[in-house]
Amino acid sequence: MNEFPYPEVQPFERLQVSDGLMINSQRWQLAHEYHQHRQNVLYQSLFLPGIICGLGVAPIEAPQDLPAQFRDGRWVQIQPGLAIDLQGNFIVVPTPINFRIATIAYNRAIEMVYLVLSYVDPTKLRQTNSNEILVETFRINEKTDLPLSTDIEICRLAIAEGKLEIQKPVDVFAPKACQLDMRYRLAAQIRPQNSIRIACLQSQLGQPSPIQQRFHFLGRAMSSIAPSLSIIEPIANLDIHAELTIKHLSPYTLIYLTNDQAIEINDSTELALREYIAKGGLILIEASIRQTKLENLLEIQQELENAHHNLLKNTQSNTQQADRALIQAELQSELEAIKIETNNTIQDLLNTFSSHIPMETPMQPFSDLEPDHPLRSQPFLFSHLSAIANSPIQILTNGSVIILLGELSQVWSGQSDLFLPRESIRNCQELGINILNYAAQRYSIHQSMQVNAQYQSNTALPDESDQRRITNMVDKLVVDKLA
The missing domain is CATH 3.40.50.12140 (Domain of unknown function DUF4159)
Structure with a gap:
């Protein structure tokens, strides 16, 4: 499994509402960002990024309305689906997307192409109209470098020099060059403890x-x-x-x-x-310990222990109890002797x-x-x-x-x-x-008992959180009351 970090430890900040509060765009945005931040932290804390459903990739014929130079075997269609990224953002692909692989391999080298999906915050895009509704969107990229931690890999493809004809693999667990490789897609799942x-x-x-x-x-x-x-x-x-x-x-x-x-x-x-x-x-x-003295000793010890256990488990008549007690005493004596020799041999190994x-x-x-x-x-x-x-x-x-x-x-x-x-x-x-x-x-x-050097300081920070100040105030009230 890849390593996916937890979210940064930061307090949540939300709008304090009171009678007569004037709501403007900045305050409205603050209230909206609070819920979005809280949701992202929740999903980033409890889940690993990956594909939730859909987002299949299939080779297709080139669209006929394109110029002839782009009508080739490099086209795939990305199916609708859902994913969640490293920051806890949901990525929604609502309709099929036609995509052309543009990478070209040279000098007879095999070029690995990664088709990845990433979340796009619509508020960070340059807006060309004044619509009141913003649709959260996504971006599809092809890369020749390994995907970033914020990318969702939906497919990879090994490209050889020459004409490219993207195909479905004959064996999906052993795709060859120019065949879709879906083995490395990560599924969204609960984060391990x-x-x-x-x-x-x-x-x-x-x-x-x-x-x-x-x-x-x-x-x-x-x-x-x-x-x-x-x-x-x-x-x-x-x-x-x-x-x-x-x-x-x-x-x-x-x-x-x-x-x-x-x-x-x-x-x-x-x-x-x-x-x-x-x-x-x-x-x-x-x-x-294969083919060593210790292996032989452990085998003998195990056989004696099994024999001793079986003897205790089997019921015998009164006339045979004396014989069983004698055999049991002999087994116990041999078992103690072999344990001593085994322990000495183990200690000799540890001493090396x-x-x-x-x-x-x-x-x-x-x-x-x-x-x-x-x-x-x-x-x-x-x-x-x-x-x-x-x-x-x-x-x-x-x-x-x-x-x-x-x-x-x-x-x-x-x-x-x-x-x-x-x-x-x-x-x-x-x-x-x-x-x-x-x-x-x-x-x-x-690790839970270690002092984190990142937060270690001899003096209080100037920007102490409200939670720290409240804790100090409560402690002072308790001391005054006891005094």
Whole structure:
């Protein structure tokens, strides 16, 4: 999802009406602008910009009343429809609009053309008549640059050199040159409660990172199963060898890296990570344990736990109770022994990169978290962690750092070589969403307790708002009354 800012925090100003007030055009306009401003803030706060309905684009024959030089295959018709833009303005296209694509490609290069719609305030247009009614209108543009945040993209088109014949695509999900591409149209929707910005630490920035694609697929799953969350794309890459500062890290809700990358972190980045988590950021470290001693230990531990659970669940006759108690005691003893060995092996793994990651607070396993902990319960409920294709996973956290033992992210894209069923893929996606939801909540709470430097001042501003003055007056009256 793209990032769409909230409206500016400004007080509403409206006309104070009293008997005998003389209404002139300026006061009437002030009353009108108040309602318009309030409506725009409402829609900008609660909704994301995009197409509400209609606004389809179809190739058509050129109008016959035009000169021959304009009667070519470059014509499209934009259908009536509704949209809402970034400022909360409604855009209404009441009738079909015929439009000619004028861009030409040169030097055998493919030129991308964007057909966009934007709101036009009629009061800012030069008026040629004295009509009392102003119709809110719009503008249709074709661009070769990426659309602006205030634009509503209704279509894009790849143009090749030579004669252009705009066509409908044979496969709408894989349009070719000169075919209408409607895949990137955004639909107006309710604004998610939390938008998550992710950065991945990488050793080689020039090469594509598979983790970015995995987060992309997880974000697509979130749009349907957890619409209150969204991932802001693109996923950023940060150079792990650079001396990163808090200025580089602070824009991100979550920083992702592997255990091998954690070893490469330099002193400057380590200091920045400490300040980053203090400000509410979350570090996610994924460590592959495939074909390692730890994987074998976790498998044995899981088998013993399942056997212990099944033994407690099965009912036996009185003559077999003694044997069951003996088996239960043996299982419990073996389970405690394997847990000790597993914990020691995990601690050995953590020690390899703990000197580079702020992990002074002890790590707590997923199973020891409270049942209502966000990682276990929001938005999806987990009583325990399931194995992935018989390969166990483990999660450890101290609140600011999450250690993921296993290859959970590999499953998010559905392109894992494990050939997992759909249910297993969905479980892994839901666990990943719980991690992102925890990161988003933690970041939001920490940010809510920060002093915004933009408004920080030692003295009162000369243009204090009426609300501030009223608050001060009430406080003074309360103090005088108590005195």
